[in-house]
Amino acid sequence: xxxxxxxxxxxxxxxxxxxxxxxxxxxxxxxxxxxxxxxxxxxxxxxxxxxxxxxxxxxxxxxxxxxxxxxxxxxxxxxxxxxxxxxxxxxxxxxxxxxxxxxxxxxxxxxxxxxxxxxxxxxxxxxxxxxxxxxxxxxxxxxxxxxxxxxxxxxxxxxxxxxxxxxxxxxxxxxxxxxxxxxxxxxxxxxxxxxxxxxxxxxxxxxxxxxxxxxxxxxxxxxxxxxxxxxxxxxxxxxxxxxxxxxxxxxxxxxxxxxxxxxxxxxxxxxxxxxxxxxxxxxxxxxxxxx
Amino acid sequence: xxxxxxxxxxxxxxxxxxxxxxxxxxxxxxxxxxxxxxxxxxxxxxxxxxxxxxxxxxxxxxxxxxxxxxxxxxxxxxxxxxxxxxxxxxxxxxxxxxxxxxxxxxxxxxxxxxxxxxxxxxxxxxxxxxxxxxxxxxxxxxxxxxxxxxxxxxxxxxxxxxxxxxxxxxxxxxxxxxxxxxxxxxxxxxxxxxxxxxxxxxxxxxxxxxxxxxxxxxxxxxxxxxxxxxxxxxxxxxxxxxxxxxxxxxxxxxxxxxxxxxxxxxxxxxxxxxxxxxxxxxxxxxxxx
Numbered sequence: 001x002x003x004x005x006x007x008x009x010x011x012x013x014x015x016x017x018x019x020x021x022x023x024x025x026x027x028x029x030x031x032x033x034x035x036x037x038x039x040x041x042x043x044x045x046x047x048x049x050x051x052x053x054x055x056x057x058x059x060x061x062x063x064x065x066x067x068x069x070x071x072x073x074x075x076x077x078x079x080x081x082x083x084x085x086x087x088x089x090x091x092x093x094x095x096x097x098x099x100x101x102x103x104x105x106x107x108x109x110x111x112x113x114x115x116x117x118x119x120x121x122x123x124x125x126x127x128x129x130x131x132x133x134x135x136x137x138x139x140x141x142x143x144x145x146x147x148x149x150x151x152x153x154x155x156x157x158x159x160x161x162x163x164x165x166x167x168x169x170x171x172x173x174x175x176x177x178x179x180x181x182x183x184x185x186x187x188x189x190x191x192x193x194x195x196x197x198x199x200x201x202x203x204x205x206x207x208x209x210x211x212x213x214x215x216x217x218x219x220x221x222x223x224x225x226x227x228x229x230x231x232x233x234x235x236x237x238x239x240x241x242x243x244x245x246x247x248x249x250x251x252x253x254x255x256x257x258x259x260x261x262x263x264x265x266x267x268x269x270x271x272x273x274x275x276x277x278x279x280x281x282x283x284x285x286x287x288x289x290x291x
Numbered sequence: 292x293x294x295x296x297x298x299x300x301x302x303x304x305x306x307x308x309x310x311x312x313x314x315x316x317x318x319x320x321x322x323x324x325x326x327x328x329x330x331x332x333x334x335x336x337x338x339x340x341x342x343x344x345x346x347x348x349x350x351x352x353x354x355x356x357x358x359x360x361x362x363x364x365x366x367x368x369x370x371x372x373x374x375x376x377x378x379x380x381x382x383x384x385x386x387x388x389x390x391x392x393x394x395x396x397x398x399x400x401x402x403x404x405x406x407x408x409x410x411x412x413x414x415x416x417x418x419x420x421x422x423x424x425x426x427x428x429x430x431x432x433x434x435x436x437x438x439x440x441x442x443x444x445x446x447x448x449x450x451x452x453x454x455x456x457x458x459x460x461x462x463x464x465x466x467x468x469x470x471x472x473x474x475x476x477x478x479x480x481x482x483x484x485x486x487x488x489x490x491x492x493x494x495x496x497x498x499x500x501x502x503x504x505x506x507x508x509x510x511x512x513x514x515x516x517x518x519x520x521x522x523x524x525x526x527x528x529x530x531x532x533x534x535x536x537x538x539x540x541x542x543x544x545x546x547x548x549x550x551x552x553x554x555x556x557x558x559x560x561x562x563x564x565x566x567x568x569x570x571x572x573x574x575x576x577x578x579x580x
Contacts, residue, residue, distance in 0.1 A: 272380070
């Protein structure tokens with residue numbers, strides 16, 4: 001009955017990956033910036049939690065909340081230092097992408113210089129595990145699923161019901177029109193970077209707690225998941241990206257059923273190439289009327 | 292002196308890689324992040340063919356180039372049909388897949404240990420054992436790469452590419468088959484990257500997967516960007532500058548791991564500063580957009 005265990009692990013990873021994808025897609029879908037540096041936002045999010053939880057010795061929940069604040073600030077700082085000055089100079093998307101890559105490399109070098117490239121342990125403590133029909137379920141996995149379902153429902157309400165959420169969507173649809181209606185695109189962009197980066201911090205931390213360790217490369221893996229998710233789920237479509245992320249998580253665990261774990265990445269990216277070949281618009285039609 | 296010859300040979304190989312990036316990004320305006328994958332395909336094909344079948348350098352080079360070109364076509368056609376960032380994502384996916392194949396396909400690639408024992412080639416009966424002879428050999432290919440690329444870029448093919456880069460719809464309106472041009476330049480660049488890989492493995496004598504990671508693609512991108520887009524001399528200059536500067540770090544005695552990260556920090560900051568203040572690079576003709 002190993003398959004049941006794989007399915008359950010796939011669900012856990014899938015929910016984490018869907019949050020990865022949402023955090024990237026919120027920024028990409030509304031600002032149209034291909035935010036490669038988001039990879040390091042993931043990494044820094046996990047390292048902030050590591051600093052507060054392991055080095056300072058705080059409890060895990062306040063550590064995560066503080067990490068969210070710091071990571072949101074980091075995201076806004078990247079917008080302030082890198083993207084805004086470039087956009088003021090009317091830089092095109094390629095220039096923004098190259099600068100974003102440069103930011104990614106620089107931040108990764110800085111993290112590696114401070115913490116070295118070695119693996120660090122970040123675990124939520126050894127929780128009790130229950131067995132349901134021969135599937136072993138740990139406490140932390142249940143917390144992960146619960147937290148992310150909570151966050152996702154909150155996001156849906158936020159984007160559908162609140163004024164701030166509607167403004168953000170309006171900016172994504174048509175920034176000039178949004179400006180005509182008296183919104184400040186500049187301010188909204190900062191809100192978007194704060195939300196996307198805060199979510200990235202939670203997602204990266206939860207994944208670290210599930211796996212037990214962090215290193216400076218975890219952000220790249222998360223970022224690549226985002227790319228596959230937005231291709232599979234349809235570009236600029238946040239629920240599509242979330243579903244795409246979930247599918248990637250499921251596939252990467254289910255593939256272990258048939259092939260060795262080291263081929264996971266090859267399988268996931270082959271799925272991406274296959275989607276590009278046969279269904280380039282993504283598996284779900286881009287539902288513009290829904291967020 | 293021998294060390295200097297070693298360094299200029301390395302520079303020559305990276306000039307070829309930078310030119311291959313420049314062809315795609317500088318002339319066609321396409322953002323590829325898989326030049327290191329093609330570089331690796333060339334290197335691994337040559338190493339595997341040499342050790343298993345004893346084939347000579349030219350046969351391996353052609354085979355590697357053929358495989359790279361084939362992969363290039365498979366990636367380029369579907370992703371270039373689509374607008375926006377699909378091509379970038381597809382090249383990134385290819386980069387990850389190829390690296391993982393090098394790392395995990397152990398019967399063929401020996402996994403993380405890599406392949407050792409590739410001897411210097413025999414050219415017209417002389418073995419290129421000295422660094423000076425191998426440098427001359429490499430220089431021949433660099434000049435070949437440079438002159439062929441500049442011919443292609445200045446011929447009507449290159450002009451059409453520039454036209455597509457500046458205004459795709461106008462180019463299509465005058466009857467240019469845009470997809471065909473883009474795929475061709477991508478394949479052309481893949482072939483040069485692969486040849487650079489062949490030269491590299493015969494020079495070093497060994498390959499391991501970590502030489503062809505994503506970071507290597509980003510490094511090649513940095514060389515092309517710093518040197519300048521749409522100008523092949525820029526790629527030569529970029530390779531000299533970006534390989535020489537980190538070498539100087541070696542004289543400041545510091546542990547290899549710190550030096551490595553400092554190097555990455557330099558490349559990263561270079562990319563940001565050039566985008567801010569000089570997006571056309573040191574001597575580039577084209578400002579990427």
